[in-house]
Amino acid sequence: MPFLQDLLHKLEIGGGMRYLRILPALMTIVLLGVIYNWRGYKNMATQEAMDAAQVARNLAEGKGYTTLFIRPFSIYLLKKRAQEKGEMPKLGEVADPAHLKGMHPDLANPPGYPVVLAGLLKLLRPDYAVSTTQPFWSDSGRFWRYKPDFLITLFNQLLFLAAIPVVFFLARHLFDSGVAWLSAVLLLGTELFWRFSVSGLSTLLLLLIFLGLVWSIVLLEHEVRAPRWGRYGVFILAGLAGAMTGIGGLTRYAFGWLILPVLVFLILYGGQRRIVLTLTTLAVFAAIMTPWMARNYDLSGAPFGTATYSVVETTMLSPEYRLQRSLEPDFSRLYLMAFWLKLNNNLRQIVTSDLPRLGGSWVSAFFLVGLLIGFNNPSTQRMRYFLLGCVVVLCLAQALGRTQLSEDVPEINSENLLVLVAPLVLIYGVSLFFLLLERIPLPFPQMRYLVMALFSLAVCLPMLFVFLPPKTNPVAYPPYYPPAIQTIAGWMKEKELVMSDIPWAVAWYGQRQCVWLTLKCTADSRDAGSGESFFAINDYYKPINALYLTPRTMDARFLSQWIRAGDQSWGNFILESLLQKRVPGYFPLSESQSGWLPEQLVLTDWQRWRKP
Template structure:
């Protein structure tokens, strides 16, 4: 019996010791840290997420909803400009409205969303149901699929940042870098946007990290598998990053430069860089071939979107062109002006905006400092090259492309923190409390943007023009086989699950589509068009042919004779017959 008591006391002592200093303490710390992270995620989501707010986010979500093994990347958000491109490559100039191929986005992010949607359908839940009379402005799929998937990628990116910091610098720098990332407004802002930036950030980070592991293992004399496996993984991650967002291809030269420098510039390094690029091209070639077969361009019409919101195609005029006439001279002159305009308007929020500018400033200074470890210097030059390429290319495209600079935010944190530690060591303050205080000050400065964001007032619902129950009800007036024309086809395709053609640039193009391409059963016009400047846009501008339609004075030969005003005259719906009386009035947007 005494032996049993001693065994019990010994076991209890081991447990107490483990909790105090051993494995148990680590488990408690990790658990508390995870709970802290969970609180940040829930608090940010609760105060800032009110549903998808951008055209691109809804467009990507509806692509995921439509994606099936047999259908592939088909879209219900049909733009006149893509109708023109598909018609050029299809016998009989058929725009393929019913299974319209998407020519604007790569497939990886919609495929991940599709897997999430299928999981909920598999367990018997409908993530797309919006109850009639619901006051929520979001669809369940946004809250339970889109948002969690992006949060998962953000959390995984923080984990990679820790591993990278631990491998290149120290465990403490990796841990503090990860913590700052989780406390940064930049990371969670991208995470709740519904865009593919969080996923692209993770795979770009993973591609760089796998190459670091590969090159360091090779340098340290590891087995062939020890460096070849992470090398192949780096190629795979880079390919997935490209298939998540095309501009992520800017990371490839940076990774190849790092491999070239680490392998010896004149001792076979070129071979590793070329193998990386060749394998990358092999992995992405099936998707490039798909695009070329459909549109004659390896990236579809993604490059053409650089003409959107230029002086020749202001606002949404580019995507509404049914008979565009593009030329090299047009591209050249318009893109020069657009690049300058983009950065003249956004320069204050591009690079300095990362983390309030403190860590960004430290990161830029590291390019004038030589680290002791060569791999740290080589990686910095690779990251710098990719960052410059991203900044240059993004200037020709949309605001969300410029936000892709956020992909390099983890690297900015890591190098900024490392240089800050070097400065502290050079100061030689002596008293440990001073060092701890300076580190806490840096963390506090980096966290200020997040703190200000979480303070009231919180985010508002995205109406006008988006209100999920309203859009779902209006879209339900059409059957799944019918087609509507609207000025927000991305929203009716996502919330209403209806094939939606974007409002053409003028009435003549509408007649051509209705008479020769696809019969139109309804037209849904919202504040996107109605709120445009009256004289400059509606009376004498590009929307003048639509002004009589919006005013209820349709031309005699207009096919949609029945009209109803919606939501206190904010919107109108036109159809070939009365589809709304039997269902009662639509509840106004909140």
């Protein structure tokens, strides 16, 4: 009994009541996560998420920074760089110019997120096999949820929840506790971030890094005005700002452009030591980024690998995924007008569509109106300038770096950079709401809380709709169906090569090396030396043992993507196969198991589904 009395005394007199108040909030957050995952969870549905996950698994298994998802453009870069260096890559005594006979080095993903995921997969050691019998992972004997996808979702949700207290303390530092509490609640109720949490993308890790950058800038600005950390405190914070920007750049290359507003901020508000602070930040940023850029340049001749050429993608010269699927890209026709048109068209969409609904809610309208109001606190005013600088830079980076990924999955993709500034936009928008609320005459003081509740309800309406019927189907089909992918992968040996229109999914779910569908099925009769066909890989680099086409190709536009694509196109090959009810004689993969058509086409070199 004395123990119980002491416990009650600590709860009543000590700080225990604070923990009792926090406990219901934590339980509410956990309940919210459970309900959302039950109602709104979906297996990975983006190329970037599966690509990063399979690279992370290779890292976790000790295979180095390699990939099973082979881009033809990556083959081109590796081969071209080897020729420039006068080398011929070999696996043992066998020439391997395409790096296909062994593990293929990854040239597409920055290392930050895959390294973090590799640690997670190494720690958890998930079962990568699809389950059709275990509850929760299956439904009535059908595949329902993929365990590794779900574990990555939980990890990203932990990152999101970790960002909420960071936003709370940042809002309290810039404004007051009222703005801090409401900002934290609205961030928790922003459905856009929950969708990013189940996407498997690096966005929430990058969000935490960006918040770390903002905190370093806030503390640095305060230290310049009112030193309290000693002689070297401001230099440590300047180095921290450079480190956060560098780490963010190694998580998503476009994030590195934020070094520009960081440097401008230091030049404007760095005080008497602004030049030294600017150089310190730049030096730390360069020290973090340079080794990885050197690795990419040594392998491919491009500092950011295949991502170096993202500015060329979705221009009139290289529409859709043409560049990534090309074995012999033509860069002789590049001209500035193509890039200007891309920038102009994408900026128009960002300004008219993305900016007005920044952060997934209309609180951004409060932020935009609040730009007309000044702040007495210099730190708050200067951070708003920094935020505006970040918005401008990210708009330009997003417009120029936009590729077909943004067309395939609008908003929830790795090219959505503006979502990173959404928490700060939310904080400044909430501050204007409180400013207006204080000036509105209310019948009684308690009505203030009712207005705040209605405001929160309106902002969080998209989240509330998730809990209403219909329930989200977690299977991302078409085109991704893990049981089918693992069935095909089970026919293949570990070192054999597959070609598919969803090679990232074959790499992640099937754990087999898979090359992206080439631009053409057969070589152009007018240019026998053309290297853009299936045979350019099959005959000269490595035999392809299976072809797997999903509704991405089988359900493509008939006229523009099949008929007008030409006689050498995959559409023509599919039509010829369907009309003749057999695979054309010139194609080496002639065996097909019944039951796949018409949604999918699976061809192999022999009847691999028959057990010996």
